[in-house]
Amino acid sequence: MRTPPRWRSVLAPAAMAAALAAAALGGTGAAHADDHDAPHAATPAPAHGPQPAHPAKPDHPAEPGRPQYPGKPDQPVHPAKPEQPGHPAKPEQPEQPVHPAKPEYPVHPDKPQYPGKPERPVHPDKPVHPAKPVTPVKPEYPAHPAKPVHPEKPAHPVTPEKPAYPAKPVKPEYPAKPAHPATPAKPAYPAKPAKPEQPSKPAYPAKPAKPEYPAKPAHPATPAKPAYPAKPAYPAKPAKPEYPSKPAKPDYPAKPAYPAKPAKPEQPSKPAYPAKPAKPDYPSKPAKPELPAKPAYPARPAKPDYPAKPAHPSKPAKPAYPAKPSKPDHPAKPAYPAKPAKPERPSKPAYPAKPAKPAHPAKPDHPAKPAYPSKPAKPEHPSKPAYPSKPAKPEHPSKPAHPSKPVKPEHPSKPAHPSKPDHPSKPAKPSKGKHSGHEDKGHGGHEGHGD
Numbered sequence: 001m002r003t004p005p006r007w008r009s010v011l012a013p014a015a016m017a018a019a020l021a022a023a024a025l026g027g028t029g030a031a032h033a034d035d036h037d038a039p040h041a042a043t044p045a046p047a048h049g050p051q052p053a054h055p056a057k058p059d060h061p062a063e064p065g066r067p068q069y070p071g072k073p074d075q076p077v078h079p080a081k082p083e084q085p086g087h088p089a090k091p092e093q094p095e096q097p098v099h100p101a102k103p104e105y106p107v108h109p110d111k112p113q114y115p116g117k118p119e120r121p122v123h124p125d126k127p128v129h130p131a132k133p134v135t136p137v138k139p140e141y142p143a144h145p146a147k148p149v150h151p152e153k154p155a156h157p158v159t160p161e162k163p164a165y166p167a168k169p170v171k172p173e174y175p176a177k178p179a180h181p182a183t184p185a186k187p188a189y190p191a192k193p194a195k196p197e198q199p200s201k202p203a204y205p206a207k208p209a210k211p212e213y214p215a216k217p218a219h220p221a222t223p224a225k226p227a228y229p230a231k232p233a234y235p236a237k238p239a240k241p242e243y244p245s246k247p248a249k250p251d252y253p254a255k256p257a258y259p260a261k262p263a264k265p266e267q268p269s270k271p272a273y274p275a276k277p278a279k280p281d282y283p284s285k286p287a288k289p290e291l292p293a294k295p296a297y298p299a300r301p302a303k304p305d306y307p308a309k310p311a312h313p314s315k316p317a318k319p320a321y322p323a324k325p326s327k328p329d330h331p332a333k334p335a336y337p338a339k340p341a342k343p344e345r346p347s348k349p350a351y352p353a354k355p356a357k358p359a360h361p362a363k364p365d366h367p368a369k370p371a372y373p374s375k376p377a378k379p380e381h382p383s384k385p386a387y388p389s390k391p392a393k394p395e396h397p398s399k400p401a402h403p404s405k406p407v408k409p410e411h412p413s414k415p416a417h418p419s420k421p422d423h424p425s426k427p428a429k430p431s432k433g434k435h436s437g438h439e440d441k442g443h444g445g446h447e448g449h450g451d
Contacts, residue, residue: 055382066259073252078175079244085237091229130304139295148285179240184352192346199337252367260375 088234
């Protein structure tokens with residue numbers, strides 16, 4: 001970690017004063033080591049010498065002027081659009097024939113009056129339903145207590161108005177696209193091969209002759225349509241004019257050198273935020289009063305019995321359907337003839353090659369960027385003052401050696417259990433081959449490697 005330059009001038013005299021004070025204390029302590037009754041002499045304050053003057057810093061070079069941006073190149077003039085051919089004149093429509101005037105409709109006579117509707121028969125009176133029991137009147141409940149008034153909420157701060165968005169630049173008009181070349185004519189497909197002759201179908205059995213229908217009357221001959229008037233010929237379209245050649249773009253002017261940016265100033269420290277005031281205690285809500293007990297409802301009277309419904313009349317028995325006649329057997333179908341083999345399809349004709357696209361014009365080369373100016377050399381910092389030598393630390397007294405620990409006695413060996421017999425050793429597993437995964441590692445799985 002580097003020490004700032006403004007602290008170097010403070011640390012050096014402080015270190016010198018500490019060293020002088022330590023030397024003065026050591027001298028007075030050695031002189032009055034035997035005289036315990038003599039009072040301690042006052043330590044004189046160290047005299048500070050004149051502080052050395054700081055070397056002057058070299059002047060920084062002046063900032064060069066800012067470069068000016070080059071202007072925009074002149075836009076090329078777009079060619080004028082070709083004139084479109086006019087629409088052909090429409091053919092004249094024939095005059096409509098004059099229709100004769102329609103005859104007046106005769107006056108309709110007055111409609112006769114409809115006879116009145118007959119009087120409907122009087123229906124018998126419906127049976128009277130039993131009267132419904134009267135429901136008891138509900139008791140009046142006590143009124144609810146009024147709600148406590150809540151404190152008013154603070155007003156929201158006014159939001160600032162948003163700045164207006166900058167206007168969008170006007171989109172330039174693009175030149176008209178050239179017409180696409182005409183597509184070449186489609187090549188004729190090769191002639192289809194003649195279909196093979198189909199085998200003759202077997203003769204079906206003769207069907208009974210149908211009765212002769214009466215002859216239909218002859219339809220009258222349709223009159224011949226009149227010929228349409230001949231359409232006028234379209235006028236010839238004018239030849240397409242050639243576009244003028246585009247002018248070459250001018251070269252961009254050279255950009256001037258960018259100036260050296262000044263050093264960024266240090267940001268000042270932010271002030272501490274003031275402490276927020278404590279919120280006031282909200283008033284306690286009043287206790288909710290207890291509602292009185294609900295009164296008991298009076299007992300409802302029992303409903304009267306409904307009159308008995310009459311019994312439904314019995315339905316007659318369903319009659320039995322007659323037996324369906326049996327269907328006659330269908331005659332056996334004749335065997336279908338074998339289908340002929342499908343003819344081979346002709347190969348598709350080769351598509352014509354697409355016309356080559358016209359080459360795009362070469363783009364102009366970008367102007368070379370100017371070389372950046374060389375940065376000025378940094379000024380040399382003044383040499384740091386030599387730090388004072390630190391006094392040697394006193395040697396610590398040697399620690400005494402730890403006493404040797406007594407040797408622990410060995411535990412006596414436990415005798416074997418006499419009641420349990422020793423288990424017989426398991427036999428060795430036979431090996432299952434050289435490349436098996438269950439080889440016996442301890443009993444000769446790799447005997448051949450030792451030779």
